[in-house]
Amino acid sequence: MIASDERFEDVIFSDETTLQLHDNKTGAYRRKESAAPTNCRPKHTLKVHVWGGISKRGATQVLIFDGIMDAAFFVPEILEATLKPFIDSVYPDGHRFQQDNDPKHTSKLAKNFMQENNINWWKWPSESPDINPIEMVWNQLKRNVSKRNPTTKEQLCQYIEEFWLTEMTPAHCAKYIDHIYKVAPVVVSVGGKATADIPGRLFKESSSGMSMQYFHDKLCAPQLRQKLTVMMGDR
Structure with missing residues (x-):
């Protein structure tokens, strides 16, 4: 811990x-009546x-x-x-x-x-x-x-x-x-599940100069815990 x-x-x-x-999605132009290409990505x-x-x-x-x-x-x-x-x-x-x-x-x-x-x-x-x-x-x-x-x-x-x-x-x-201060309490709260950008959306303030205890205490508020539950369910 x-x-x-x-x-x-x-x-x-x-x-x-x-x-x-080629990390971005690639597209291909075609005539309206022609079939779409099966694979637009380069072979290698x-x-x-x-x-x-x-x-x-x-x-x-x-x-x-x-x-x-x-x-x-x-x-x-x-x-x-x-x-x-x-x-x-x-x-x-x-x-x-x-x-x-x-x-x-x-x-x-x-x-x-x-x-x-x-x-x-x-x-x-x-x-x-x-x-x-x-x-x-x-x-x-x-x-x-x-x-x-x-x-x-x-x-x-x-x-x-x-x-x-x-x-x-x-x-x-x-x-x-310093962003760990936001992430760790959220990860613990959801049992280690992936949280993606949820900590940043949940806590709007900067994490610089803060602590994990600060964000842990904030997360104890019922309203914020409910918001976290909704965010996790919406993914």
């Missing part, structure tokens, strides 16, 4: 996601995988890669080459590293490296991925890249890197992380 007074000041939240060209969708971490002191470097990530890739490319330099530089006074329980994260190779290099893996509640603030980052990244409509892999990678460089400032990272 996450303590109600948790501030996440020393936590590095991490995750992976996938971005691809070009995609890249992305790993990143955020903290209240800023973001790690973003790593863009092809293919499947396994432990043999995860340890040297992410833990050693990307995460550890960030920890050494930004968190010399101590840290907690959050990641999910994916097999590549929990492999013997990964565990041994983290132990040997003093990477403090913070076990994270598995009830709902909604609590991880980097999920909001991925949503924003995908919207940002989609609006720019990349047509080549080079453009796709360029737009990802530009977003990360300009948007993932310490202030923006802190804003994403």
Whole structure:
């Protein structure tokens, strides 16, 4: 469980996601009398995988890669080459590293490296991925890249890197992380079910400078609990 007074000041939240060209719905023009095409999507969708971490002191470097990530890739490319330099530089006074329980994260190779290099893996509640603030980052990244409509892999990678460089400032990272104060009480209240954008719609005020206890207490109000029930039922 996450303590109600948790501030996440020393936590590095991490995750992976996938971005691809042709993520938007594609259309095709046809004569009125002709049959609609059965498939307008390209046969081979070009995609890249992305790993990143955020903290209240800023973001790690973003790593863009092809293919499947396994432990043999995860340890040297992410833990050693990307995460550890960030920890050494930004968190010399101590840290907690959050990641999910994916097999590549929990492999013997990964565990041994983290132990040997003093990477403090913070076990994270598995009830709902909604609590991880980097999920909001991925949503924003995908919207940002989609609006720019990349047509080549080079453009796709360029737009990802530009977003990360300009948007993932310490202030923006802190804003994403503080959103947990809204999300966690809602997730607990609905038994770990996915909540999507419901916490943001339920609580209109900013979460910056607040606490989980504040939003938990608000959620105790019968009127707000009823509103949450309706929102969950409308999905």
